[in-house]
Amino acid sequence: MSRTPLLAGNWKMNMDHLQAIKLVQELGLDLEDHKFNYADADVVVLPPFTDLRSVQTVVESDKMKIAYGAQDISVHDNGAYTGEVSASMLVKLGCTYVVVGHSERREYHCESDAVVNEKTKVTLAAGMTPIVCCGEGLEIRQAGTHVDHVLKQINGAFDGISAEDALKCVVAYEPIWAIGTGEVATPDDAQEVCGAIREKLAELYGQEVADKMRVLYGGSVKSSNVKEILSRPDIDGALVGGASLKADEFSRIVRQDG
Ligand code: PEP
Numbered sequence: 001m002s003r004t005p006l007l008a009g010n011w012k013m014n015m016d017h018l019q020a021i022k023l024v025q026e027l028g029l030d031l032e033d034h035k036f037n038y039a040d041a042d043v044v045v046l047p048p049f050t051d052l053r054s055v056q057t058v059v060e061s062d063k064m065k066i067a068y069g070a071q072d073i074s075v076h077d078n079g080a081y082t083g084e085v086s087a088s089m090l091v092k093l094g095c096t097y098v099v100v101g102h103s104e105r106r107e108y109h110c111e112s113d114a115v116v117n118e119k120t121k122v123t124l125a126a127g128m129t130p131i132v133c134c135g136e137g138l139e140i141r142q143a144g145t146h147v148d149h150v151l152k153q154i155n156g157a158f159d160g161i162s163a164e165d166a167l168k169c170v171v172a173y174e175p176i177w178a179i180g181t182g183e184v185a186t187p188d189d190a191q192e193v194c195g196a197i198r199e200k201l202a203e204l205y206g207q208e209v210a211d212k213m214r215v216l217y218g219g220s221v222k223s224s225n226v227k228e229i230l231s232r233p234d235i236d237g238a239l240v241g242g243a244s245l246k247a248d249e250f251s252r253i254v255r256q257d258g
Contacts, residue, residue, distance in 0.1 A: 003214050005230060006170060006237035007254045008044040008131060009244025010071060010099060010218075011051075020051035021058050026247035028064045036255055038065040041237070043254050044097050045244070046071050049085050052093045060094070069097025069128065072105060075118040087126035098123045099239075100130045101157060103176045113156025120157055124165045131170045131216070131239065132157045134197070138177040146175070147196045154200050163205040171197055171215045172239040178219025180241055184229075190217040191232035198234050223252035230256060 015023060024045060031043070044067045047055055055068050074084035090098065100123060101116035111119075116132065123130040134153035136146040150173065158166060173193050178185050185193075194215045202210035217229055218239030229235055244250045252258070 003212065003236045004039075005041040006044065006214050006216060007041055007250075008046060008097065008172075008216070008237070008239050009250050010046045010102070010239055010241050011048060011245060012071070012104070012241060013048055014245055015047060015051060017051045017054040020047050021054050023245070023247055024055050024058050024064070024066065024068075025062070027251055028058075028062060028066060030247050030251035031254065034251065034255055034257075036251075041254055042067065044069060046097065046099055052090070052095065056094045067096050069095040069099070069131075071099045071102065073098045073100070073119050073123055075115065075122050087122050087128070091126050091128065095128060097129045097131055097170075099133060099172075101133045101153075103133060103135055103174060103179060107176075113153055113159075116153075116157045117159050117161075120161065120169065124161070124168060129168060129170060131172050133172045133174055133218070133239070135174040135176050135179075135219075141175060141177060147193060150193055151196060151200045154197055155204075158201075158204060163209045166201065166205050167209055167212055169213065170237075171201075171213065172218050173197060173215060174218035174239060180220070182220050184220045184225055185217070187229050187232050187235075190219075190229055191234055194232070194234040221253065223249055224258045226253045227256045227258050 070090050074086050100119045105111045120130045134150045136149045140149045175185050197215050198210050214236040216237045216239050217235050221238040221240045222243045
């Protein structure tokens, strides 16, 4: 089963709009210099909300084949929700991806599986691709219940979502203990959980659908480890934090050039 790899850079709360313009331009140029074939992988950047208009302008004016999206989305359409950004606002800015349920949103903004489910549905309804994040903390990993924990998150995130819509989603397995710590799950650790996620998706939607869905790994991915991680059968790409903030390093990750 061939699935096009997806490499997505989650900039988190880094880069003002001027830095964003520079980073996207440098990334595009670096990929061009290395004759990167965009048919080989989907490349996505996920800047802060305040950068989206600038990124849109650069991507459109330079006709870049880099897609972009947001790190979060409101469950509401519009109205008195101070600080929130709606799906239609993101669509208007040309966003095609939205990160949903990142562990930092779950932890610092108390996002439950039910909220993640709502955000996944809102993203799909607007025609964008949700990158649905899941992953366990260190204590759960040490207790050996990480697979059960992650599958429960998957059950929650996909509750009430049809097979047709599930096909439009991407899942990102991100063990919290490996995010921003330099501590990478071994490729076999990552495969264990990504494989279990695909089995769960097959149970929910059938093998054919599960085989078409992309499951990413995230957690201290860099150019030196990306190739081995992506060599595992159920890992279809990476959600990259820190290492996506440098154009040459993210370009290496996209090109799997360690
Ligand atoms: C992330 O936050 O999605 C992430 C994977 O971060 P890092 O690559 O820095 O561990």
